[in-house]
Amino acid sequence: MHDATRDSGLTGEQPVVCHHDPGPNNTVFRGGVPVAFIDFDTAASGDPLEDVGYMAWTWCVSSKADWPPVAAQAAQVRVLADAYGLSAARRAEVLDAILDRQSRNARWWAERLSDSSFRLAGPEQIASRIAWSEREHAYTSANRLVFAEALR
Template sequence: MEELLAGGNTTEGVVRAGRTVRRPRDHRSTFASEVLRALNEAGFVWAPAYLGIDEEGRDTFSYIPGATTDHPSQRDERCYAAIGGILCELHDFSRGIPLASGAECLVHGDPGPFNVVMSAGMPVALIDWDSVHPGDPMEDVGYAGWTWCIYATGNVPVADQARRLRLLADGYDPQMGADALIEAVFRCQDAIIRIEGANAVDERLSDQRRHHARAAVEWAGSCRNVLSTNLEVFAEALQRDRR
């Protein structure tokens, strides 16, 4: 028996079947499956096992128990450093491998909390690898810093947001510069505003997809405003006690 899995905005028809997850394939699936095979063989424990293509032509992965989160109240405070560490492991593993195609490393492309399975407030798996690609590691770090730590809703104090951004940065690289991380966050937010702004008016897309695009633009813009209007708070938290 198959159970439709909730969540996700761009791929329909993802289901759980026993101890597996089945996902319809698209133009990104071949590369993503090659990356997952390489990660599995290397012992990267934060990725699901890739199990091949089923009889209906769907990618098959191991099912990982747990749930995603959408608010800091659902998380252990140690999770932010752990997320930074997971991304560091991914980037370190993939530097110089053929799949990186001459780029600095592979980047997950979408390492937000909606793509991390959690258990007891801590990450156990990074899922949804369809956006993996060769690139700049700060793409992942900036996006994770934003999506895990910066909130325009949910009554999250700005000082707590800045402190958690520092935890994530330290988990990735304790020597990371404050300016580099803040610039990376802004780049990610601006990219979402630009890309999803175009999708919001693209009549070739479904009404549901355009609705998602409009919501994404609003989300990115509101979070960008939080960062820009509280820049000193974030910069101070990122610079404190660093040598």
């Protein structure tokens, strides 16, 4: 999608159109293999690292005890960066893109708590999503060196 929208006139001042939510929950799988993204309601112009950072977080990084150890997660982030074809300079920005997206996710959900017209999730579910985003941010921050080393 990024390549298709680059220089398309759809991007405004930004380089590409981003999905802005390319997580597993917005992916169509066939035979256990991801084949397409869906749910483009948040698509808008942006920097490719906005999507790459979000994908790295939601596909590769988790503080859950039943996930692989951080070194294995960092290796997966590297695979994603390699597959996307990031330059060395852009690879160095992936970790900040992950942390930024985790912070923005927590803030976005926190704003929903005070929005009485928001009906897609109740207060308990919103609080859970905020706590998850903050926990993931703390985990990523605590393991910053491991992720950074994998991306070199």
